[in-house]
Amino acid sequence: MPLYKTITVDQDTSLAIWKVEESEELLWENVELTTHCQQRFDGMKSQLHRRAFLSIRHLLALYDYTDADLVYDENGKPHLRDGNYISITHSHNFTGIIVSTSEQVGIDIEMQRDKILRIAHKFTPFEEYRTLANTGAIVRKLTIVWGAKESLYKIYGQKGLSFLHHINVKDFLFDEGKTTAEIDYKGQRSSYKINFLEFEDFTCVYALKGQPEIIHKEQLV
Structure with a gap:
């Protein structure tokens, strides 16, 4: 599990970074996508993008979230169904999320x-x-x-x-x-x-x- 780094920002906020090194097959373990996200995934031609997408679902699991807990607004901004705040990023073989209960x-x-x-x-x-x-x-x-x-x-x-x-x-x-x-x-x-x-x-x-x-x-x- 290549969890690269975690940072506790304050009592309400933390982030986690993943270094994507696994195969797509390994990254599918314990991951289930919603119909919407499965369609997004199916449209990805780059294997690196596909692996990054799956790795973010593993980062979500660190916070006890699944893909179904993630929703996107009309501008493409991600939100969590429970009202907590989240932001997501990926670049080449690194992905990351930050989650906060207050900010x-x-x-x-x-x-x-x-x-x-x-x-x-x-x-x-x-x-x-x-x-x-x-x-x-x-x-x-x-x-x-x-x-x-x-x-x-x-x-x-x-x-x-x-x-x-x-x-x-x-x-x-x-x-x-x-x-x-x-x-x-x-x-x-x-x-x-x-x-x-x-x-x-x-x-x-x-x-x-x-x-x-x-x-x-x-x-x-």
Whole structure:
């Protein structure tokens, strides 16, 4: 059972990461999919995606959930039937979930790749990263920022939210492993706590929602 890592965030929130190494046959053990999810699974051509999909069901089992406990809204955001909060992620051979009984949460795992340099201008003011020592450091930082914004997008769950214009991540040091962020969108400001960790050239970022603050529309830019 390649459960890679578990993290207790607080008394209400924890996450688990799986490193997908088993065959699809082994991953089917003790897994039963709903009709909807079976149809999704049947449409997956990539064996890695199929194995990742099944591994997430094993992560759910760690929290005493089954596939039937998971439902998706019209925007594709996952929810748990008992009202607890969940977010799901997968990247290559890593998958992860975060579950909370009290806070809206988001999680994202990304492989650290140079290609992020080409799209950085689409989600963050790239000039802010020119002072970093080398390309590797820039890639690491951009991957954390992207993961933070992806996590927040998963929490917010609304189409039209712009990574570049509506989500702001406060600058941070690698060693801190955490930062904060805000979403300014349609007259509402939401605050978030961001944490991140790096392993095997991957980055995992997870976010917890704070209390929203209503602001005047004229303050938005």
